[in-house]
Amino acid sequence: xxxxxxxxxxxxxxxxxxxxxxxxxxxxxxxxxxxxxxxxxxxxxxxxxxxxxxxxxxxxxxxxxxxxxxxxxxxxxxxxxxxxxxxxxxxxxxxxxxxxxxxxxxxxxxxxxxxxxxxxxxxxxxxxxxxxxxxxxxxxxxxxxxxxxxxxxxxxxxxxxxxxxxxxxxxxxxxxxxxxxxxxxxxxxxxxxxxxxxxxxxxxxxxxxxxxxxxxxxxxxxxxxxxxxxxxxxxxxxxxxxxxxxxxxxxxxxxxxxxxxxxxxxxxxxxxxxxxxxxxxxxxxxxxxxxxxxxxxxxxxxxxxxxxxxxxxxxxxxxxxxxxxxxxxxxxxxxxxxxxxxxxxxxxxxxxxxxxxxxxxxxxxxxxxxxxxxxxxxxxxxxxxx
Numbered sequence: 001x002x003x004x005x006x007x008x009x010x011x012x013x014x015x016x017x018x019x020x021x022x023x024x025x026x027x028x029x030x031x032x033x034x035x036x037x038x039x040x041x042x043x044x045x046x047x048x049x050x051x052x053x054x055x056x057x058x059x060x061x062x063x064x065x066x067x068x069x070x071x072x073x074x075x076x077x078x079x080x081x082x083x084x085x086x087x088x089x090x091x092x093x094x095x096x097x098x099x100x101x102x103x104x105x106x107x108x109x110x111x112x113x114x115x116x117x118x119x120x121x122x123x124x125x126x127x128x129x130x131x132x133x134x135x136x137x138x139x140x141x142x143x144x145x146x147x148x149x150x151x152x153x154x155x156x157x158x159x160x161x162x163x164x165x166x167x168x169x170x171x172x173x174x175x176x177x178x179x180x181x182x183x184x185x186x187x188x189x190x191x192x193x194x195x196x197x198x199x200x201x202x203x204x205x206x207x208x209x210x211x212x213x214x215x216x217x218x219x220x221x222x223x224x225x226x227x228x229x230x231x232x233x234x235x236x237x238x239x240x241x242x243x244x245x246x247x248x249x250x251x252x253x254x255x256x257x258x259x260x261x262x263x264x265x266x267x268x269x270x271x272x273x274x275x276x277x278x279x280x281x282x283x284x285x286x287x288x289x290x291x292x293x294x295x296x297x298x299x300x301x302x303x304x305x306x307x308x309x310x311x312x313x314x315x316x317x318x319x320x321x322x323x324x325x326x327x328x329x330x331x332x333x334x335x336x337x338x339x340x341x342x343x344x345x346x347x348x349x350x351x352x353x354x355x356x357x358x359x360x361x362x363x364x365x366x367x368x369x370x371x372x373x374x375x376x377x378x379x380x381x382x383x384x385x386x
Contacts, residue, residue, distance in 0.1 A: 002136050002152065007034055008041075010127055011103070015073070018125040019093035020102045022079075025129035026233045026258075027178055028170060030152050031105045034129065035075050038103070045072030051081040063088045071099040080106040080181065086119035093123045107178070107232065128233065131155070131259055133295045135379050142375050146288045147272055149261015160271055167265035171195075174234070184228060194225050198235065198255065199266040203283030205308070206237070206252045226255070234258055238290070241305035241318050245348050250308040256287040263287070286330040289357050289375065290317050293328055298384045313344035315354075321385050327354040334360055336372045346370065355382070 011034070014021045023031045032050075039046045047070050049056045059066050063085055067074065079085060089102055131150020134142055148155050148163045151170065157163035175188040175195070197215060206226070208219035215222055229235040237253040257263040263284060269275050275284065294304055299319050308314035317328040327345055329336075336356045346354050346369060353369050360374040363381055373381040 002132055002156070004030070004034060004037075004132075004136055006135070007127075007129065008038060011038055014125045014127060015101045015103065018101075018123065019098055020089055020104065020120055020124040022124055022126045023103065023105045023129050024107070024126055024233065026151075027107070027174065028151055028153060029129055029131055031129055032077055033152070035077065035103055035105055039073060039075060042073055045070075046075070047072070048075045049077065051076065051078040057081070060085070064091070067092060067100075072101070073103060074100050075103045075105070077105045079104040090119045090123060093120065107181075130291070130295065131261075134292050135296065139376050139379055143272060146260055146285070147264060147269075147275060149259040149264070151259060151261060154261050163261070164265060164270050167261050171262065171265060174232075179228070179232070186225075191225070194222070195229065196266055198226070198229070199257065199263055200280070201255055202257055202263055202280060203286050204255065205250055206255050234262065236287075236291075236301075238304060238306050238317075241307045241320075241349070243307070243349060247313070247348070248310040250310065254306050256290065258291065260284055260288040260291075282332045285332045285359075286316060289330045289378075290328070292378060293317060293357070293382060294319075296379060296382045296384065297326075303385075307345060307349060309344075313341045313348070315341075315345040315349065318345075318349065319385070323352075324385065325350060325352050327351040329354065329356045331356055331358045333358055336360075336366065338366045338370055342370060 011021065025031050039048060051057050060082055132145060132155055134145060137145050145155060154163045154167050157166055175191050179191060194215060208223045212219035212222045230237050236256045236258050238256060239253050240250050242249055264275065267280060269278055275281060297319060303319055303321050305318045306316060307318050315327050316330045319326040327349065329342060336358045342354055345351065356366065356372040357375060357378065358372055361376060363371065363373045363377050365371050
């Protein structure tokens with residue numbers, strides 16, 4: 001069992017400020033476990049309903065009759081199975097002396113988000129739950145987390161073989177059961193082939209036309225597939241930053257697997273030795289570290305970008321909040337150094353600081369406003385944004 005105190009604190013704060021809070025995340029990422037923990041630690045009255053349980057689902061034939069008398073914390077798991085609940089929650093959330101707080105758990109399907117946003121505008125706060133982070137498992141376990149990924153059952157498996165098998169089973173179930181539940185009528189074999197091809201594009205700038213030609217379909221089709229996997233919270237599209245400078249800048253997103261363990265399972269990477277000799281080593285490392293930096297900073301997706309020009313200057317991660325403009329370069333090298341690309345990013349983007357994260361063991365200054373930190377010190381040397 002891995003404690004998740006930060007997630008617990010965030011949810012507690014959101015529930016104090018909002019009548020409805022939604023936890024969104026991929027299947028098996030720990031939403032139910034976290035909600036149950038919150039329920040156990042609250043001293044007030046609480047209620048839990050799992051809409052995948054036929055007995056619980058049967059009680060929602062008349063949701064207003066069921067929910068109106070309840071007080072305290074009301075947890076509704078797998079809410080995407082009954083999206084018509086949102087208008088009921090709106091009425092209950094608008095009561096003058098609201099005796100209940102609602103915590104709803106589900107996938108981030110586009111239809112679910114649309115209906116909840118329309119019905120609960122101004123009443124609901126969302127929290128995206130991801131897998132384990134370095135701060136939760138301990139920085140000394142960074143290679144294990146990188147290889148296995150952050151899904152609790154994958155990370156905590158008793159062996160590499162069991163972890164790999166769990167991730168493969170997750171992928172199969174995700175494609176055969178979870179995706180169809182989002183209303184998608186595409187054969188699982190087709191989506192598996194798309195996801196496998198996407199693994200080889202991990203860390204690259206998206207090109208719909210090129211990908212469509214390789215996949216044998218129209219570029220609009222592969223774009224829809226990409227958006228589907230992004231909505232399901234298994235793929236991250238890191239958007240490009242556009243600065244008003246006299247340079248041609250890249251305007252397409254970069255594509256990353258949110259969880260490095262799923263990437264490795266699809267690429268059939270079973271061990272650290274397999275990973276260290278794989279062509280996607282650098283891209284895998286980059287995606288893993290970017291996710292850990294985002295989590296450590298508490299940066300929203302809308303605050304995170306990459307930057308690249310057609311002349312070759314680039315920045316792996318650019319985080320903007322207010323007047324703070326933080327740059328990050330991810331280098332899989334034992335001796336990072338300042339490059340012209342870094343200097344261009346520092347000057348063109350007016351960075352507050354530029355941090356190079358590398359797999360070493362010492363933090364040191366590379367130049368004015370540029371520092372290098374090892375992955376082992378990421379949770380110490382990078383402070384959350386305020």
